[in-house]
Amino acid sequence: MKRDLEYYLNLPYKIEIEPIPEEDGGGFVARLPELGRYAIVGDGETIEEAIQSLNEIKEIMLKEWLEEGVSIPEPEEEQSIEEFSGKFVIRIPKYLHCNLSIQAKRNGVSLNQFIAALLSEGLERHRHVSIFKEVLTEIKKIKRHIFEVKNKMDTRLTMDIVSISQMDQVEEHEYSKAA
Structure with missing residues (x-):
């Protein structure tokens, strides 16, 4: 499969969302930790706005990385805790x-x-x-x-x-x- 911009945009990266404290302006920040905790970050007044901002920045950064030949990590497969006995x-x-x-x-x-x-x-x-x-x-x-x-x-x-x-x-x- 060709690993172009569309390929990476459609991968199921985990999105991490955190509230921004009111003293820092409020709202929410959204991140893609699998691509680097601070590499691709979006923010907004609502969770939806933060995710929309994140997706816009994600497209810009992935395009730039592909043009520069930067290796882009793919999402890790999640393992269920039930798979482990302890x-x-x-x-x-x-x-x-x-x-x-x-x-x-x-x-x-x-x-x-x-x-x-x-x-x-x-x-x-x-x-x-x-x-x-x-x-x-x-x-x-x-x-x-x-x-x-x-x-x-x-x-x-x-x-x-x-x-x-x-x-x-x-x-x-x-x-x-x-x-």
């Missing part, structure tokens, strides 16, 4: 098993509870690091875009200055002929 087997070195058991006893919990807490903390930390990396990537994209815009503006300004200088020279030449 149990899995993991093989670890004996010394690690021993250390985990000692720490669980010191904390007054079972080994299972202790490991579940460690996994939960580690997963949350991993999620925060992932979000940080996404934000950093977005900042780098914005920085690159600002640099590109600045270069274009500098080029245009230089061209304008050269044009004005040339026009002044032509006017001076014509004025000196007329005098």
